[in-house]
Amino acid sequence: MVKVEPGREMGMKNIVPDDLNVLRESGGQWALFDVREPAEADAGHILGACTLPRRMIELRIGDLVADRDTPIVLYDDGASGRALYAGRTLESLGYRDLRILAGGTASWLESGRRLMTGSNVPGKLFGERVHEAKQVPYISPGTLKAWQEEGKDHIVCDIRTPSEYEEARVPGAYGAFGVDLALLADDLKKQNRPVVVHCAGRTRSIIACQSLRELGLPEVYALENGTMGWRLAGFELEKGPARGVMSPTQQSRASGRELASAKAALAGAGVVEAAQLAQWLAARAAKKMNLYMYDVRQVDEYVSGHIPGAIALPGGLAIQRADDFMPIRQAPVVFVDDGGGRAYLTAFWFREMGWRNVHVLLDGTAGWAAAGQPLEAGRVRSAPLGFEQACAQASKISPEALAELSPQPLVVHVDTSRSYEEARVPGSIWIPYGWLEGRIQKHAASLDAPVVLVCRSGTHSMYAAANLKRLGYRAVQALEGGTDAWRRHHRAEQGWPADVARERDLVVPPYHSSLADMDQYLKWEVRLSAAIADAIAAGSA
Template identity: 50%
Template sequence: MLRQRDDWALFDVREPVEAERGHIASATSLPRRRIELRIEALVRDRGTPIVLVDDDSGRASLAARTLAGLGYRKVSWLQGGVAAWQAAGHRLATGNNVPSKRFGEQAYHDYSIPDVAADTLAAWQREGRDVKLFDVRTPEEYAEACIPGAASGPSFDIARHAGDLQQHDGPVVVHCAGRTRSLIAAQTLRELGVKQAVALRNGTMGWHLAGLQVERGAARALGTPSAASVAQGIHGSLRLAEAAGVGVVDATMLAIWLRQADNLYVFDVRQVDAYMAGHIPGAQAVPGGQVVQRADDFIAVRGARIVLVDDDGTRARLTAVWLRRMGFPNVLVLSGGIAAWRAAGGMLESGRVRRAPAGWLAARAGVRLVTAQDVEAQVLQQPGLVVLDVDTSAHFRHGHLPGALWVPRGWLEARIAALVPDLTTPVLVTCATGVQGVYAGGALGALGYRAVMVLDGGTASWRRAGYRLETAELPPQDDILLPPYARGEQAMRDYLAWETDLVRP
């Protein structure tokens, strides 16, 4: 079945750190607590076959019940979980975003993408060599930590500058935190004529491990490309898109697809500020490099239509090229971009529109909501009251109601009986915003708890009312997966060794 995975979805419903330790290679990570928030973006067609995987802890069957309640008609789970998969002779993959990172390493070898070591780049800088240096990650990552002297050249935005960079006599070096995004960016520039483009081997992690200091708080931008460079980027991306078999869809047809229930992914690959200024309703803000870097996070049904949107088409086409090279069969670009959408009478949304989670109105109507003021004045006075916080460990550490117990929502059914054995005990459910609390409150009601209340608006409403929150110390938990550069030098070494070992020449 995995060999024909274009028309169905495979989800690992464990927490991210659990999945990182070992998962079925093509699974999309969808922790149980995130199902209602993400499922409609990942699987629009409720007739799509869905298979769920866990560690035989019961979470997959509970997740299947949730999905069935949301109208998904073909949901099953792997009996025995990942252990059964291994017992059947199959291997598990470790790490995260494995398909994209394996592809990046394969591209490194197949295209013979040149890279430069941190020590070499540092020597060039000391010598005063004329190096153009760009950080191709998101602007937020760039500002947090970049190679000294780098300008922010996020995603495929840098491709619009390829014509200008061709005129540069020295090296053009691109970097990310590790490998994948810089390798893809370097090869893209080279195919657009910047033959002196190279990747910084192992990115900021390799730089740090070489004993060199990163720069924090940088604010250098790409600047404005020349008209000739923009035109060259357009023509070059058209050439590459045609060779890769990228399709084209017009605005009228895209509007029809958006009204239908078929599986469809529409990604606006511009930077987030442009998306916020005006985007097609239903489009997700995912700058192009992020789509390639994290394809398994955003695309659960490989055979679904994938439509890329931007302004002049360059970034959309280049994103599409790399998705096609990754093996996605049905990748298209909106002809004429945002301007064509508007010319066809399409409306634009501004800001980052937060649509209600799946099943939200029914879930909210099915629980007893209480305000922060009610909790402070009355609820906390109830004898035997148990306060539960069902959000992430990071949220619980940073601020929860006084006396609250942490029970992550994904484990709620498995752990609640030990904490609250009496079904008549009054229970107040809290979380950060009220969303997880509502769904958890419904789950407790389904288990037979008869005195369940949910803090409306979560701890955010409690804080706004001026009430005190407590903090807590917790050991590392499985629900928060920190990047390797936030886990220390050994984690960086282990990660880079893992990534380079994904493909052996």
């Protein structure tokens, strides 16, 4: 039994680190959320936690945890109270089994356990273990550069996303994105020349290289450390027009489906028919079942027609970022494509990662439509939860009305530091959404003080205004339409003001950082497997 200490709120329980380990070993469905800002989680988090900053709870929780009776554990730094406020939000949204890790990360460390640095650690750890166990071949940037200069016959495939490929790539690379390789494998094999795959760093190219090996390619290499390794070797990335995106032949598509489906079946992945999936989706909509359904095709294909309720998550990203999108490892996960091999290849890798309840929709969207089920077009996102209630609790103010107020009220930007720096109402201060209740009194000591909250779109600020209303503030409003609306008719300030303290809330991807940061990141990733093995052996993970 989990030992429960007296809770601080009705419906919420305090637990200690040992209780969390009991949940880990239970085999049941549960979720662990780090409700701090992404940069805080990146600096040190509990292994396996899903980062869900407070400003994203209402926007994402319905997709992450549909069943309101699922045990949810929340934690923060142990001193800021953010886990408690997050629990209140979840309670208002109908979640009934909420547990707060007493003392947060501080108590975790005090119990002799370790925090893990970095983001998407489970996926990256898996990549390193595949690299070690399968002896995945790699090629150094220097060797690839020599091949190019010597005119050695080979092909380079950029397996990142289309947008990354368009921005910059290893010179001469074709676009062959993520699990699209399942469709291209037979075509690549018939070219009878070495294939080099690259991503930005390590994980995606390791998985891509091994995928092609699993699909029968005899000579394929992962570019060591990807585009970051290329730049660290002193070479320039190619920008501007690219060589082009590879398109599979029908024969290669068919071969990829056959091979990938066999791999998935051998690994233990299941196949679900449209009628069964429709029942599962109905149970999820009724908030009685946790279910993850991801369309692993490229986004443009998803936009052209997808199953209602499916989320676009191209397969290569799904493998690396599973902790961001599927916090309940025991919940069923269904991968969808157009009936080809991409969903099967993704399912194969999830089974290899240890996921137990993995399925592929039989014949994909084509099978779904053939069963008389509807498809929808566009990039559809789930509606945020509790927004109508927030609007009922707090009022809005238009940009025109705010511009005419004199004297100006306290204007607080509650969005990210990037949003504040890009565009803000003149004279506004910055308090990150998650910290608002704990810091507002420094600037508005009276509950009658007029306060206007601002974000980019007007959504986060409305939720934040409702939070302050519940705290007792009587004259709080949210800027209607956010800074997007403000900028259409009024001047917005840009840059970071000298008199506002700056703290790190967001994580800058290493491939958009300095060469020194790239080098440090890659060394961290290479050491990841050994570091976590040591922590597990010591019982401190």
